[in-house]
Amino acid sequence: MSTHHQLSEAIERVINDARKAGALIADAPESVPLERPKNREHGDYATSIALALAKSAGKPPREIAELIATGLRSLEIIDRVDIAGPGFINITLAKATQGAIVINILENNLKFGIGNELAGVKVNLEFISANPTGPLHLGHTRWAAVGDALARVLSAAGAEVSREFYINDRGVQMDLFGESLRASALGIAKPEAGYQGGYIDDLAKKIVLAEPDFLKLSEPESLVAFREAGYKLQLQEQKDVLAKFGTNFQVWFSERSLHAGDGLTKAMARLKEQGHIFDEEGATWLRTTDFGDDKDRVLRKSDGELTYFASDTAYYIDKRNRGFDICIYMLGADHHGYVGRLKATSACAGDNPEYNIEILIGQLVKIMEGGEEVKLSKRAGTIITLEELVEKVGVDAARYTLIRYPVETPMVLDVDLLKKRTNENPVFYVQYAHARIVAVLRNATDLGVKYGLEFYKPELLEHERERELLGGLAEFPRIVAGAAQLREPHRIARYLEDLAGMYHGFYTDCRVLPMGDEKPSELHFARATLSAATMQVFFNGLQLLGVSAPDRM
RNA sequence: GCGCCUGUAGCUCAGUUGGAUAGAGCACCUGCCUUCUAAGCCGGUUGUCGCAGGUUCGAUUCCUGCCAGGCGCACCA
Numbered sequence: 146m147s148t149h150h151q152l153s154e155a156i157e158r159v160i161n162d163a164r165k166a167g168a169l170i171a172d173a174p175e176s177v178p179l180e181r182p183k184n185r186e187h188g189d190y191a192t193s194i195a196l197a198l199a200k201s202a203g204k205p206p207r208e209i210a211e212l213i214a215t216g217l218r219s220l221e222i223i224d225r226v227d228i229a230g231p232g233f234i235n236i237t238l239a240k241a242t243q244g245a246i247v248i249n250i251l252e253n254n255l256k257f258g259i260g261n262e263l264a265g266v267k268v269n270l271e272f273i274s275a276n277p278t279g280p281l282h283l284g285h286t287r288w289a290a291v292g293d294a295l296a297r298v299l300s301a302a303g304a305e306v307s308r309e310f311y312i313n314d315r316g317v318q319m320d321l322f323g324e325s326l327r328a329s330a331l332g333i334a335k336p337e338a339g340y341q342g343g344y345i346d347d348l349a350k351k352i353v354l355a356e357p358d359f360l361k362l363s364e365p366e367s368l369v370a371f372r373e374a375g376y377k378l379q380l381q382e383q384k385d386v387l388a389k390f391g392t393n394f395q396v397w398f399s400e401r402s403l404h405a406g407d408g409l410t411k412a413m414a415r416l417k418e419q420g421h422i423f424d425e426e427g428a429t430w431l432r433t434t435d436f437g438d439d440k441d442r443v444l445r446k447s448d449g450e451l452t453y454f455a456s457d458t459a460y461y462i463d464k465r466n467r468g469f470d471i472c473i474y475m476l477g478a479d480h481h482g483y484v485g486r487l488k489a490t491s492a493c494a495g496d497n498p499e500y501n502i503e504i505l506i507g508q509l510v511k512i513m514e515g516g517e518e519v520k521l522s523k524r525a526g527t528i529i530t531l532e533e534l535v536e537k538v539g540v541d542a543a544r545y546t547l548i549r550y551p552v553e554t555p556m557v558l559d560v561d562l563l564k565k566r567t568n569e570n571p572v573f574y575v576q577y578a579h580a581r582i583v584a585v586l587r588n589a590t591d592l593g594v595k596y597g598l599e600f601y602k603p604e605l606l607e608h609e610r611e612r613e614l615l616g617g618l619a620e621f622p623r624i625v626a627g628a629a630q631l632r633e634p635h636r637i638a639r640y641l642e643d644l645a646g647m648y649h650g651f652y653t654d655c656r657v658l659p660m661g662d663e664k665p666s667e668l669h670f671a672r673a674t675l676s677a678a679t680m681q682v683f684f685n686g687l688q689l690l691g692v693s694a695p696d697r698m
Numbered sequence: 699g700c701g702c703c704u705g706u707a708g709c710u711c712a713g714u715u716g717g718a719u720a721g722a723g724c725a726c727c728u729g730c731c732u733u734c735u736a737a738g739c740c741g742g743u744u745g746u747c748g749c750a751g752g753u754u755c756g757a758u759u760c761c762u763g764c765c766a767g768g769c770g771c772a773c774c775a
Contacts, residue, residue, distance in 0.1 A: 176715080178715080178716095178717085180717085182718080183718085183719090183720090183721080184718075184719075187718075191717090191718085193716095193717055193718090196717075196755070196756085199755075200755090206755080229718075230717090230718050231717090231718080231755070231756080232755095233717075233718065276775080313775070315775095316774090316775055317774075317775060318774095318775050319775095321775095426773080427773085428773050430773090439700085439701080439771075440771090440772095442773095443772090443773045444773095445773085446773040447773060448773080450773085452772095452773070452774090452775090453774075453775055477769095478702080478703065478768075478769050478770080479769060479770070480769095480770085481701085481702050481703075481769070481770060482701080482702080482769090482770045482771055483770095484701095484702075485701085485702095506702075506703070506769095508703065508704075508768080508769085509768080509769080549711085549712090550710095550711070550712085551711095551712085553703060553704080554703085554704070554711075554712095555703080555704065555767095555768065555769095556710085556711080557709095557710065557711095558710095559709095559710075562710085562724085570723095570737090571722090571723065573737050574723080574737075574738090576737085577735080577737050577738075578738090580735070580737090581734085581735055581737095581738080583735095584734070584735050585734050585735085586734095587734095588734055589734080592734090627714065630714080631714060633714085635712085636712095636714090639712060639713090639722085642712095642722075642723085643722085646722085649738055649739065650738095650739070650740095652734080652735095652738075652739085653730090653738070653739040653740080654739085654740095656734075657734060658733090658734045659733095659734095660733055660734090661733065676734095697735085698735075698737065
C-alpha cells in the first residue's frame with residue numbers, strides 16, 4: 146500500500162472514530178484531500194480536511210484540526226503533526242515510514258508503479274490513422290509519441306490495450322494518389338488536386354523499376370496498378386518509420402476490409418435494429434441528432450456510394466464487437482467537429498457514449514526553425530516528416546518533447562533548440578540523472594559499498610535532501626495512476642523532471658560513496674540503496690514514455 | 699452566426715478532484731569541480747494568472763459575459 150493511501154485511510158479512521166464517540170458531529174467526508182505541500186516547512190503531507198468539515202460541524206476549523214491531530218499523533222507511522230493557517234494539518238512522517246518506499250521499490254523493481262485501476266478493462270486506442278498516400282508528418286508525430294506513451298500508461302494501470310492504426314485505403318484520395326503516381330511515371334502533368342510532393346516521383350520511379358510493364362497497361366488498368374503498388378510501398382514506409390520511432394501497433398486496420406468483409410453489413414443492421422436509420426432524398430441517414438449531434442449524417446449517398454462516415458461507424462461497431470470496452474480516438478484539432486457525431490454514433494449503436502467512447506483532441510504543432518515559423522504545406526513541399534524530425538533531433542528528444550505537453554495545448558517546437566545536445570533539452574536532464582546513478586553504483590561496487598535490501602537502514606536517511614527524494618519516489622504510483630485516469634502521459638514526464646531535480650540536489654549535498662581512505666559505512670549503504678531505488682523509478686518512468694534510459698552520457 | 703481549444707515571467711510551457719508566499723526550463727547576474735558524471739548544484743532578478751463580474755472561509759482552478767489567437771461547421775476524404 147502506498148504511503149499516501151495509508152495516510153488518507155488513517156485520517157479517515159480518526160475522523161470516523163471521533164464521530165462515533167460523539168466528539169465530532171459532522172457529515173462523513175467524501176474523500177480526504179491529501180497533498181504534498183510545496184513548502185517543505187509544511188511537512189511531508191498536508192490535508193485541508195478540517196476546513197471542509199467546518200461548515201457541517203459548526204465549529205471553527207482549527208478546533209476540528211486539533212481534534213484530528215490528536216488522533217494522528219498517536220500513530221506510529223507519524224512523527225509530528227502541526228496545525229497551521231486557517232486549519233491545515235501538516236504531517237511529518239516517521240523516518241522509517243518514509244524510508245520504507247525504497248524497500249517497496251526494490252521488491253517490485255520493474256513492477257513498481259504498476260496499478261490495477263483499470264484492471265479487466267479492454268481499451269482500443271486508435272491514433273495517427275493517416276492515409277497511405279504520403280509520409281507521416283509532424284502532426285502525426287505528436288500522436289505517434291503521445292499515443293504510444295498513453296498505451297503504455299494505460300497498460301501500467303492494468304488495462305488491456307490494443308494500439309490500432311486505421312488505414313484509409315479507400316476512396317477518392319487513393320485514386321488521386323494512383324493518378325499522381327502514374328502521371329509521374331509517364332512524365333505527364335499530375336492532376337490538379339493530386340499529390341505533388343517529390344516523394345511521389347521517388348515512389349513512381351521505384352514502382353517502374355520493379356514493374357516496367359505497368360507503363361504498357363491501359364489507362365484504367367495502370368491507374369489501379371500504380372495505386373496498389375504505391376499503397377503497399379507507402380504503407381510499408383509508414384510502418385518502418387513508426388517502428389524506428391518505437392511506436393508499434395497491434396492492429397493495422399484496413400478500411401477496405403470493412404467493405405470486403407461483413408463489417409459494414411453488420412453495422413448497418415445494428416443501427417437499423419436500434420431504430421436510428423432513415424431514408425430521405427434517395428440517401429440513407431443516421432439520425433445522430435437523437436443524441437446531440439448538430440445534424441444528421443449520411444451513410445449511403447443518393448448515388449449509392451457509402452460515405453466515409455459509414456466506414457467510421459462500421460469500424461466503431463467492429464471494435465465493440467471485438468470486445469473492447471473503451472474506444473479511444475486521438476484526433477487532430479482540425480477534426481474536432483467529429484466529436485459530436487462519433488459520440489452520437491456510439492449512442493445510436495446502443496452503447497453508452499459516456500463510457501464506451503472517448504475522443505482526445507490534440508492541438509496542432511507549430512515548428513520554428515532559424516527563428517521563424519515554418520509554414521507547413523503539402524503543396525509547397527514544406528511538410529516536415531516524422532523521419533526528418535528524428536534525423537534532426539533523435540528519437541528520444543523528439544518523443545520526449547512531444548509527450549511533455551498536454552495535447553490540448555498548441556505547442557511550438559523549436560528545432561534549433563532540440564538539435565542542441567545540451568541541458569536546454571529537458572530529456573537530457575532526466576536521462577542524465579539516470580546515467581549519473583548508474584555511474585555511482587558502478588563505482589560503489591568497486592569501492593565495496595554494498596547496496597540492496599539487506600544493507601538498507603531507512604532510519605539513517607534524515608538529511609533534508611534524502612527526505613525530499615524519498616517523498617518524491619513515493620509519489621510515482623499515484624502519478625502513473627493519475628496519468629492513466631486523465632489520459633495525460635505528460636504528467637509522467639513532468640514528474641521525472643521534478644525527480645531529477647531531487648536526485649541532483651541529493652547528489653550534490655549527500656555524498657554517496659566514501660572519500661579517500663574513508664571506510665564504507667552503513668550510511669553509504671543506505672544512500673547507495675536509495676540511489677538504486679531512484680534509478681529504478683527513472684527507468685520505469687522513461688519506459689512508460691518510450692524513451693531510453695542510458696547508462697552513460 | 700454556431701461550436702471546440704488556447705490566453706500564466708522576456709521566450710517555451712507546468713499547475714486532476716478549489717487551498718498556505720503561483721512554479722520549471724531557457725535567457726540574464728553571481729558563486730561552486732585536487733576524490734561519486736559540472737548535460738550538475740546554490741543564490742539573485744522577472745508576474746494586473748487576457749479583462750470584468752459571480753459562487754465561498756478561500757478562485758490560476760468552478761459559473762456568466764466580454765476581448766484576442768487557433769481550428770471546425772459537406773450526400774469531401
